[in-house]
Amino acid sequence: KIHHDGAILTCKRAILYKKRNFVLAFGDVLIKQGDTITQTSDYVNYNGNTKIALSRGNVVLKDPKMTMRTDTLNFDRQNQRLFYKHYATIKDATNTLKSKVGTYFLENKKFTATTKVTVTNPDHLLESNHLDYYTDTSHAYLYGASTIKGKDNTVYTERGFYDTKAEISHFVKNSKIFF
Numbered sequence: 243k244i245h246h247d248g249a250i251l252t253c254k255r256a257i258l259y260k261k262r263n264f265v266l267a268f269g270d271v272l273i274k275q276g277d278t279i280t281q282t283s284d285y286v287n288y289n290g291n292t293k294i295a296l297s298r299g300n301v302v303l304k305d306p307k308m309t310m311r312t313d314t315l316n317f318d319r320q321n322q323r324l325f326y327k328h329y330a331t332i333k334d335a336t337n338t339l340k341s342k343v344g345t346y347f348l349e350n351k352k353f354t355a356t357t358k359v360t361v362t363n364p365d366h367l368l369e370s371n372h373l374d375y376y377t378d379t380s381h382a383y384l385y386g387a388s389t390i391k392g393k394d395n396t397v398y399t400e401r402g403f404y405d406t407k408a409e410i411s412h413f414v415k416n417s418k419i420f421f
Contacts (some may be wrong), residue, residue, distance in 0.1 A: 246290055249275045249319060253286070263290035271297070273317070279348070280304050281317065293319035303346075308334040308377040310346065322348040336380040336407050337363045351378045363406060367391045380406045384413075396420045 244251045244258075244265060254269030267286040273295060274280050284299025295317040303310040303317075303324065312330035325345040332339040332346075332353060340362075341355035353375045361368040361375065361382060370388035375381070382404045390397040390404060390411070398420070402413035 246288075247293065247319070249273055251286065251288060264288070265290070273297075275319065278305050281315070283315070295319065305348075305351075305377075307351070308332055324348070332375075332377070334377045334380065337361050337375075339375055350376070352376050361406065365392060365409070366406070368404065368406075382406060394421065 244256065251265065251267055251271065251273050253267035253271040256268070257266040259265070265286075265288045267288065269284070271283050271286045272280065273286065281297060281301065281303045283297035283301040286295050286297045288295045297315045297317065299313065301312050301315045303315065310324075310330055310332045312326045312328065314328050315324055315326050315330075317324050323345055327343050329340070329342050330344055338361070339353060339355060339359070341359040342357035344353055344355040346353050355375060356372045359370045359373055361373075368382060368388065368390045370384055370386065372385040373388065374383040384399060384402045384404065386400060388399055388402070396419070397411070397413065397417065399413035399415060399417040401415035402411060402417065404411045
């Protein structure tokens, strides 16, 4: 068990490099930050100087409103952001977001997802290569070619806003609706 600047890391085995302020953690690794963020994985290397944790293998990050799953995750505790480059799935009460590359900003609960992004719920499928998604409001801001497919129609836009809960949208660039 290791305590560092408001975070607690527990694991089955650890190697501490005290002079370098660096830890290698193996087996059932758990990082708890405050009372809201928990992250589990198979392996973590943590640099106490930069406050960056690199987690690998079955990574699951949870806060009260969402769960993220990926294989590799960088957690920059200094700047309160997480980023992945090898696909992740984010699930909240309304939607499931999948993307190849993304960054999660903890302070404003915003995902910036790029490359092969999908947001699904029982009523719609949103496909894009760049969007911002807020887990506390379920709002998506679309940048670049995007489609939203519903039961009765498909919307194409290159820039816009979509409230996935209230199903309210505002599209501003090259937008078309197909019935």
